[in-house]
Amino acid sequence: MSYQVQNSLSPHHDGSDLYVSNSAPKIGDKITLKVRVPNDYLFEKAMLRIYHDGEPRIFEMKLTKKGAVESWYQATVEILNLQNSYRFAFIGHGKYEYLNARGLFDHDVHSNNDFQIVAIPANPAWINSSVFYQIFPDRFARSGKVNITPDWAYPREWNLLPRGRGKYTGQELYGGDLYGVQEHLDHIIELGANGIYFTPIFPSRSNHRYDATSFDHVDPILGGDKAFQSLIKVSKKKGVRILGDLTSNHCGAGHDWLAKAKKDKKSKERSYFFWDKSIKWGYVGWYGLESLPKLNYASKALRKAVYEGKNSIVKKWISPKFGMAGWRIDVGNMTGVQGAENHHVEVMRGIRNAMQEVNPDTWLVAENGDFIASDLDGLGWQGAMNYQGFMRPFWNWINRNPEITGGFQGLPFAMPKINGKQLVASIQEFNSSIPWRSLTASMMLLDSHDTARFRTVVLGDIAAHKTAMTMMLSYPGVPSIFAGDEIGLEGSWGEDARRTINWEDRSGWDVEFFAEVKKLVKLRKTQDALINGGLRWVSVENDYIAYLRESKKQSILVLVSRGPINATIDLSSYGYRVNKTLYGQEVTGEIFSIKSDAAVQGVWELK
Secondary structure: OEOOOOOOOOOEOOOOOOOEOOOOOOOOOEEEEEEEEEOOOOOOEEEEEEEEOOEEEEEEOEEEEEOOOEEEEEEEEEOOOOEEEEEEEEEEOOEEEEEEOOEEEOOOOOHHHOEEEEOOOOOOHHHHHOOEEEEOHHHHOOOOOOOOOOOOOEEOOOOOOOOOOOOOOOOEEOOOOHHHHHHOHHHHHHHOOOEEEEOOOOOEOOOOOOOEOOOOOOOHHHOHHHHHHHHHHHHHHOOOEEEEEEOOOEOOOOOHHHHHHHHOOOOHHHHHEOEOOOOOOOEOEHHHOOOOEEEOOOOHHHHHHHHHOOOOHHHHHHOOOOOOOEEEEOOOOOOOEEOOEEOHHHHHHHHHHHHHHHOOOOEEEEOOOOOOHHHHOOOOOOEEEOHHHHHHHHHHHHOOOOOOHHHHOOOOOOOOOOOHHHHHHHHHHHHOOOOHHHHHOOEEEOOOOOOOOHHHHOOOOHHHHHHHHHHHOOOOOEEEEEOOHHHOOOOOOHHHHOOOOOOOOHHHOOHHHHHHHHHHHHHHHHOHHHHHOOOEEEEEOOOEEEEEEEOOOOEEEEEEEOOOEEEEEEOHHHOOOEEEEEEEOOOOEOEEEEEEOOOOEEEEEEO
């Protein structure tokens, strides 16, 4: 039998510092790997199986600490390779079980789900204690300092809703700008966020700016380079980092590169694109769109322009002069892939290396919509927008509104309704295929500029929304709150969700919800177990789940339900009892009950 999802205590290991002495070793370093085993789990020998130069090697583990309910076993090994895969085996009379990143199994398992360590420098430490705030620049705040109406735009009054699908989609301009963001930085800081992720800020011919006409400067409609540099300066003083958004996969049809390529077939820019006479406009567009010419990374000149060159796009904006804290890569999974051409890995690692050269203290996170585990092997993107391993399954579990855009599933039917075990199984499917460091550097989100608003997903159920915020802000990864979610903004799909914030009349704000989110953000940034802790599932039921976040300094229990529950949580087998309530219902002891007529949340410090 297998134990991928279970409520009983079983042997455990993850990539956190409780179990791994050094998660970012150099080749030749010796590291200690630990496993925690319940005392009632019977076996004769514990073994560590790790690959050395492609060949599995076996090391017997030694008992190092005997506890009242659990004991610790460890082995020390030398790191010989850049990428290192390992698992544990428990051998006994009639027992032969493997523990890998997916769970405990009594049959042979594949190395794809082994635990992984990558022998490269650690990700920037600031990532672990960050909470980002995602801003769609046209819709956050309007300063009145910029009065530019481009020929492609349909100006829109600030407090009107987007008009929906049609000729205005992508063309309605509300006039938000970077001066407006600077004027309302205090709101972001009051929330507790210490990072801003901007969707693209480069010039374009749309309100979303994913069709850049230049990567050389900030869109004048947003206030241009002057407004951006002012915002960076003020944000830095206030301890807020700025993450940019780069379309490495394509540019816009109005880009100078395409104009030069059309004008001169011998130009270097000609090599930047895929040309096809069978297509009406003569070149390949992303998803067949004329407006988004696909970039061809067979071109060495393009690679130099995007990331290799001294003044490349990637390097320029994270340089000290401009000061971005990193990049979010749009459709990262498609970058470098077109027909028989596949330069994806080279480009992905090239962008990573370019960033390391200029500023190793930056973050590289990619939209990886149709998740490919190898993209997060530690050598490419540091993390992904965690749709696959969190947002999608969470939407399916808390499902209140199944018809809403398929739950961003990419499937042409209503999103499924799943139970707690299916939720955790989906999560573990994702987690078990990547190094721990890639999970903790991935962006946690409930929604984004591409999806419905979560308040609409749960049909206005505030308790269910609190459950979602509690889990997002207590789970491994970098939480990202879409601007307006903290005050209860709604929206049924991407453009509809890109609503403005009414700063003059705040009567529509859910101020009580805002106060709750502030509490949760503060916990996420101040509790060591939430910053550095591992992940163990304590209880996985249809309607609620509970999990542990444990670090060297602290242990925390989190419980969330999707609706009414009457549950009893027993921590006695873990040797824990509740010491302090950090959020939610006050409870004490090793065993406690939670009863609620609505979705409920709790975060407790353990002793």
